[in-house]
Amino acid sequence: MQAQVTNPPQQKMSSKLILPFVNSTMNVFTTMAKITPVIATPHLKEDSHATYDVSGIIGFSGDIIGSVVVSFQLATASYLVNALMGMPVDTKSSDFNDAIGEIANMIAGNAKKDLGLVASIGIPTVVIGSGHTIGRLSGVPCVVIPCHTSAGDFAVEVNIKPNK
């Protein structure tokens, strides 16, 4: 997939930093949940609001810094968590938060090995609520990878850069 996303001429995000997240998203959902997301064209995100209402946030450190957010519509998150847990999970429960965090952990962790640099990922943080904002790395593009499933939409927001 050729994906060089540009906005104002001086901002570019290499596809080498985006494609691993496309691949890991597909891998995590098809392997663990038997769901195949349809990945739409990535685009740049200008504002700090998360795409949807449920966000799993993973920080990167080492040769790559920044963060990756996996952001779900609540109904989509609920469907996916129920599918993974094998039982209904209350969206207000700590089990739900834990599951969202683990999904984000697997997507980020799976992508990490293909980024070509040595990096560590942190313990996930989960934020739930409409309109929440997420702090981004200043001067670094945030690329949104839109994902569609039969259970609704989610997005992977990639805001990382090599740490010189």
Place this chain on the structure above:
Amino acid sequence: MKILLVDDSKMMRNIQKTMLATLGSVEFSEAEDGVQALSVLGANTGAFQLILIDWNMPNMDGITLVKRIRMTDKTTPLMMVTTEAEKGRVMEAIKAGVNNYAIKPFTSEALLEKVKQTLKIAA
């Protein structure tokens, strides 16, 4: 067979239990991090036929737990189950004393195969 599952994600522990239940008569114990795992092990020395360990956990991570277990127990089969897939990480875990390594995400077939391999390697 007694298996200890060490992972800060309850979802992941549930998934592993479901997948490994097909092994037959299995009794699972669980821990959310390395500190809790040592507490469970301390009360049940030598009781487990297999321990599955996540890498990134709060309080005590998986590598530290592996090293602590191997200080006194050289024989219980240990399998790292993690998203850490770089060659350097795998080597680090093997050097610390794990018998095998499984990368998340995994199918039930893949996890079962890894578990059977681990038990064979350790035998």
